[in-house]
Amino acid sequence: MKTIIWFQCLLFVFGPGISGWAQERPVYIENIRLPEHYHIEIFAKGVKNARALAFAPDGTLFAGSRNAGNVYAIQNNKAIVIDSGLNMPSGLDFYEGDLYVGAVSTIYKYPDILEHLDSPVREIVTDRFPTATWHGWKYIRFGPDGKLYVPVGAACNVCDSVNPVYATICRINKDGSGFEIFARGVRNTVGFDFHPETGVLWFTDNGRDMMGDDIPPDELNRAPVAGLHFGFPYLHGKNIKDPVFWNKRPEGVRFTLPQWEIQAHSATLGMCFYTGEMFENKYKNGIFIAEHGSWNRSKKVGYQVSFVTVKNGKAIRYEVFAKGWLENENFWGRPADVAVGPDGALYVSDDYAGCIYRIYYDDASE
Numbered sequence: 001m002k003t004i005i006w007f008q009c010l011l012f013v014f015g016p017g018i019s020g021w022a023q024e025r026p027v028y029i030e031n032i033r034l035p036e037h038y039h040i041e042i043f044a045k046g047v048k049n050a051r052a053l054a055f056a057p058d059g060t061l062f063a064g065s066r067n068a069g070n071v072y073a074i075q076n077n078k079a080i081v082i083d084s085g086l087n088m089p090s091g092l093d094f095y096e097g098d099l100y101v102g103a104v105s106t107i108y109k110y111p112d113i114l115e116h117l118d119s120p121v122r123e124i125v126t127d128r129f130p131t132a133t134w135h136g137w138k139y140i141r142f143g144p145d146g147k148l149y150v151p152v153g154a155a156c157n158v159c160d161s162v163n164p165v166y167a168t169i170c171r172i173n174k175d176g177s178g179f180e181i182f183a184r185g186v187r188n189t190v191g192f193d194f195h196p197e198t199g200v201l202w203f204t205d206n207g208r209d210m211m212g213d214d215i216p217p218d219e220l221n222r223a224p225v226a227g228l229h230f231g232f233p234y235l236h237g238k239n240i241k242d243p244v245f246w247n248k249r250p251e252g253v254r255f256t257l258p259q260w261e262i263q264a265h266s267a268t269l270g271m272c273f274y275t276g277e278m279f280e281n282k283y284k285n286g287i288f289i290a291e292h293g294s295w296n297r298s299k300k301v302g303y304q305v306s307f308v309t310v311k312n313g314k315a316i317r318y319e320v321f322a323k324g325w326l327e328n329e330n331f332w333g334r335p336a337d338v339a340v341g342p343d344g345a346l347y348v349s350d351d352y353a354g355c356i357y358r359i360y361y362d363d364a365s366e
Contacts, residue, residue, distance in 0.1 A: 027353050028332055031324040034359065038279075040322065043347060043358040047072055047079045050349035050356055052091040052139055052270060053339035054099075056114055061341070062099055063349060063356065066090045066137050071101055073117050074356065082110070082120050090137035090190070093148070095174065102138025102150060105131045107176065126176035130155065130165065135188040139270065139337075144199040147171040147178070151203075153188035158208040158233045160245055167232050169203065169223070183223050185230040185255065191270040191337065196285055198313065200224045202259070204268035204289060207236055213297050216240045217261035218268040220287070220308060220315060228256040237261050259308075259315040265294035266302035270337025270349070273310075278344025278361050286310050288346060290335035293326060303331050305338060305348060305359075322348070322359065 032040045044061075049068035055061055061074040071083040071092065083089070083101075091102040099113040099120075107125040110116070125148075130136065135153025142148050154167040161167065169183040169192070182201075192203035201223045207216040216236030223230075233242055234249040238257045262268055270290040274283045286309045293302035303326035309317040325333040334352040341347050345360040 025353050026332065027355060028324075029357070031327065031332075032322055032357075033324050034322050037363040038322075038359060038361055040357050040359045042355055044074045044077050044079045044356045046354065047074070047349070047356055048354045049351045050354065051137075051336045051351050053337045053347055053349050053356070054092050054094045055339060055341055055347075056094045057342070058114065059342050060114060061339075061347065061356070062092055062094060062113075064090045064092045064101060066351065071099075073113075075117075079356075080117065082113075082117055083122060088133065088137040091139035091141075093141050095142045095148075100125065100140060100142075100148060100174075102140040104133060104136045104138065105129045107138075107140070107148070107150065107172075125174070126172060126179075128176075128179065129170075130163070132166075137190070139190045139192065141192060141194070142174070143171070143194055143201065146174065148174055149182065149192065149201065151186060151189045151192075153186075153190075154232065157210060158187075158242065158245065160233050160248065169201075180226070182226045183228055183230060185232045185234075186221075187232040191268065191272075191290065193272045193287070195310070195313075196273050196275045198224075200313070202271070202273075202287065204262075204271050205230065205232075205258075206267060207264055208233070208242075209265075209296055211236075211240075212264075213299070214264050217258075217264050218266050219258035220260040220262065220268070220271075220289070221256070222259045222313070222315075223256070224313075229253055230258075231255045260318055262289075262291075262306070262318065263301050265297040267292035267294060268302075269335075270339075272338050272340055274340055274346070276340045276344030276346075279346070280361065282309070283307065287315075288321065288338045290338050290348060292334050292336055292351075293331060300326055300329055300331065302326070303334060305335050305346075325350075 049065040063072040089103040099110040106127040132155035205219040233245040291302035305322040307321040336351040348357040
């Protein structure tokens, strides 16, 4: 009996990182609750520890992972591993025919990837980012300016690092040159996107731990220009002063407050603007967010997909869009990222169940 309990503890702590187990977990897709006329199905199975998602124009879906160390390509609902043994290759993006992957300190490029899925060539774009793995996994995206945006999370729960690159969002040219810090005071963003009309960067940020069940909140932020400071580690949310660092804040610094505060410990990860044509018009250019779910709260929260309505450059409403991965304090899945497919459906990665879901709209079906 003690051996079984110890084995179950390993599953909880290491979960998706233990080879082969994540993709074998049961999926209770019938438990997912959605708005009327929206439906969910399993798009791809066996995508162990699936994290960030990125589509190629031809419909090929690429997925990163964290503990699994794999990079996947999904075609015809089948996932193949195109690279493995990487250091937390969580984030990726497809740009001008090439696949870019963020693996903690290193950004890789796989040139002309669609023509070389069976034998991809891995090139190093840059390896200048820190090697710390605490909040070191990356979520990367190319912006409308053609630059690659790369976050560097705080290597701690809460601290004020001597190295100014920590707790930032950086950007580089696609060849690795032109490094600059775009935004500061960002504890750990694992999801961002650019407004489809204005090109402005919006991003989620995970609040610090160990302040209680309900503070500080997770954040949805907007960065219209470079050089803004979003508060960490001095200010959390809109008005929660850090008990240690508030009095140590730099003189004269101004903080940019979040567009929306989300329940503490929800673990808001991937987000995307809805740019498809399938969903109802009310979702157009709004933000879907994957809430990965809490790990250190007395009662669990998150484990769902939410939606934020954006109007005139401001977040004006938050609502739950899909839930059911958490039932009575027990979870069977954890949404990690969201992406709009070429068909207009919403795709959701689940790094715990090891699969990718497709959410679609059909008002003619039962």
